[in-house]
Amino acid sequence: MSRRKFLIAMGGIAIASTPGILLAGRSRLAVGVIGGGIMGASIALHLAQAGVDVTVFEKTAIASGATGKSFAWLNAFSDDSHYRDLRLQSLRAYHQLEAEMQLDITWGGSLLWKQQPEAAAALSERAQRLDRAGYRMSVLGPKEFSELAPNLAPGAFETAVYAGLDGHLDPVQVTNKFLDQARKYGARVLYPCEVTDLKFSGSRLTGVATTSGEYSLDRLVIAAGVDTPALAAKIDYVAPLKHAPGILAHSVPLRPLIRTVNEHLPVSFKQTSSGSIVGTDSYYAPEIPAHRDILQGRQDFPGMELRSLHGRRILDRIATMLPGARGVGLQRLTLGFRPLPEDGFPIVGYIPGFDDVYIAVTHSGVTLAAIMGEIIRREILTDITLDAFAPYRPQRFIGQVAHSQATDDKARLLSAVND
Ligand SMILES: Cc1cc2nc3c(=O)[nH]c(=O)nc-3n(C[C@H](O)[C@H](O)[C@H](O)COP(=O)(O)OP(=O)(O)OC[C@H]3O[C@@H](n4cnc5c(N)ncnc54)[C@H](O)[C@@H]3O)c2cc1C
Structure with missing residues (x-):
């Protein structure tokens, strides 16, 4: 015993x-x-x-x-059924906690879209598979897309997918x-x-x-x-654990523009309930010494100048898909380290x-x-x-x-x- x-x-x-x-x-x-x-x-x-x-x-x-440095997208994207189910259970648990404690969660779903035919076909196939497995997902045409997110300008896309169960919160x-x-x-x-x-x-x-x-x-x-x-x-x-750093730009608050979490790789962005646009724009860091250091170990972001350079670039890139955010000021750039087993x-x-x-x-x-x-x-x-x-x-x-x-x-x- x-x-x-x-x-x-x-x-x-x-x-x-x-x-x-x-x-x-x-x-x-x-x-x-x-x-x-x-x-x-x-x-x-x-x-x-x-x-x-x-x-x-x-x-x-x-x-x-x-x-405090998290993108805080609530989702169940996983091809592993056990893990996906745990994530789906957590989305349900958040609804319960939200009712009990008035949490500020935006249940706006998420939008993912692709232009390249091969990547678009893979996204569409994955969405249909996940939908059949119980993670509700729909494939959208341009009209449905703009009805759902009228302030987004996605450009021409081959496939767009909406994951309606997703949400995001202020962590x-x-x-x-x-x-x-x-x-x-x-x-x-x-x-x-x-x-x-x-x-x-x-x-x-x-x-x-x-x-x-x-x-x-x-x-x-x-x-x-x-x-x-x-x-x-x-x-x-x-x-x-793997060493997995990630940066996020946070804008100054704007009027409400979007409720969805948006992913057009390599760009991901959302708008918090307080109005800030939060997102990132790239997989790859340019090969400069500062980035090599971050890749090797935990440290604070090197220098204000580099911070605002990254932040500006990310927000400008997001604004190409969210015209209402054009020229929005950078509030802060965070560098966080994922606890990634x-x-x-x-x-x-x-x-x-x-x-x-x-x-x-x-x-x-x-x-x-x-x-x-x-x-x-x-x-x-x-x-x-x-x-x-x-x-x-x-x-x-x-x-x-x-x-x-x-x-x-x-x-x-x-x-x-x-x-
Ligand atoms: C850029 C980025 C984007 C992310 N995006 C998402 C996302 O979209 N969706 C999602 O679900 N997850 C996301 N994550 C992951 C998610 O943020 C983390 O998995 C989650 O925040 C981990 O929470 P935690 O409480 O376990 O760890 P932490 O938030 O790191 O908390 C651990 C705490 O322990 C304290 N601590 C450490 N050692 C000691 C000690 N010896 N004594 C006392 N205190 C100690 C630390 O100070 C820290 O506050 C993201 C993470 C990053 C960095």
Whole structure:
């Protein structure tokens, strides 16, 4: 019997997935969550709602990692049926959370279009396949396109596809809402507060050491984005991530022009509910020393001049398809680092050999946060391993040797494609 099952049996606890769960005969289950990004925030919310004593440790500020630099397109684009289904479940979970918490999500769908006949045929074939599999998609002619998005000027296209279930959100706002709600259920959100070490008695977790002292915990969830491998390495687990940087230009606010997420590769763009046009324009970074450095490791964007050069170019390119945005001012350019597991799928579950240290790291974490928070809560509280995560367990990387993060292929450097 695992230690968790033993605790539950000894305490005579009725564990269910309803709010108000307590560890009988002792204080509430104390769970620490490392990371104040959208994933940590969703996990904290779901656990706190269920009556768990939650502490979130964030080393910098809320949503200061990948979350604050995310394109935040909610979609289910995947040819892997299990993964696509998880993503579709998350879109549904967002509808539920939105109703409960007034999240600001734009459910405008997404538009993808292609000019080249070969690429257009591939897009059309993929859309029909995904549609048959339950991810609703329609192929549009020019008239339907302009009815749906009258302010877009797509130019002549061979195929256009509309994914009507998709949406987009402001990841910083949603992360803050999740944490505000978690606080209402009693969660503590500590920042700046960096977890510097994990504490054990044998293989049993006792707590964490942080820059603001030590905390006793029953369980720990590591949701630290690209810093997850460094934390997991403290217990000799290798969480292999690719190095996958991406930039996004944010314009100053404009009047409402579009609700769809728009992808005409290599350009992707959307308009936030506050009016800002957000997007990117290219797969490839020119071969200059500054880009080589970014390809090799995490760093801030080198220099204001380069920042505004990229931002201007991206916004001008977007404006060729969105004439209403012509000449719009650049508000900021962000450079973010995707927590992208080596095989492209989430790493989620208890770390092998540790009954009380759980890991949750994934790309498309904005899309997935809603459902992952819910399933993680159920796994932590019931000790049942759920099929929803079966292909994504940390065990699949056992035997990997630690190595410096490989850089993802160049095609992702400046793109938000299929995020
Ligand atoms: C350019 C770009 C575009 C993207 N586009 C999309 C998209 O369109 N759709 C989508 O679904 N996903 C997208 N993603 C991916 C998505 O943003 C991420 O998967 C998601 O934000 C991950 O959230 P997270 O909470 O796991 O990680 P993060 O947001 O990185 O949060 C981790 C937090 O942990 C904190 N931390 C780290 N170490 C410690 C420590 N020792 N102690 C305390 N705190 C610590 C960090 O400070 C950080 O705030 C994109 C990402 C990028 C960069």
